[in-house]
Amino acid sequence: MHVLVPIDDSDPAMKAVEHAAETYADGTVTLLHVINPRTGMYGDEALYAYEAILESQQEAAADLFERASELAAAHDCDVHTESIIGFPAREIVSTAAEEDADHIVIGSHGRTGPSRVLLGSVAEQVVRRAPCPVTVVR
Template sequence: MGRHVLVGIDGSDQSTNALEHALSAFPDAELSVISVVNPVAVTAGDEFFDGSAFEQQRELAEKHLESASAVARAHDREIDTDVRIGGPARELIASATESDVDHIVVGSHGRTGLSRILLGSVAETVVRRSPVPVTVVR
């Protein structure tokens, strides 16, 4: 299997499931885990302009990565972590390209209908645009 696996984390149960899957399916791989802060999603009027909402989202992303590191340690594994700024799908693909990743693992929220249209599907975009194989975990 892959030598270097990238996992996207957003604090959801689905992303934790993706990490758990990567840890078990790729026991000998180097694992990199990223959490992406999407500046477009930070929509809090004045808070956005003074930076506090953005900084809160960045701190939350750091906490997601701390939790991911704890999950990895429970499996006697170490992971590399990084917070990136931008669109989640774009940043996952960019990180995979920049870091010579062999495989991407992401969780899927399973949204359908209007919520999928409005919120988009990060997993679907990653699958469509990734230069490497992608595993989507529900």
């Protein structure tokens, strides 16, 4: 079984890692971090800002993978890591399809009411568009 676990630096994401490690320790668990650098600048400033943001987020992703891998190792689960650039929900669904994932385990940020409607929820978009079953961990 191949399980895809999208992660960011949130507590729900780390709980999703633990859930996947406990439940699918005998399978293949892939931790996926989507880097989504956004800037509000234009021209040369935008290019410089994009590169600086991208570099910073890639460094943060390495730390994030280290922390998540340690959580998984505590449950005797080996993980693979993958970092890509793009819009999170779209990239998660696309990666699950391309890698023929059997299951996605994703953390929920627990937004409710107007903030969920205005901001949207990556987990909700993934649930609606995923090519495989999805478990949302709170």
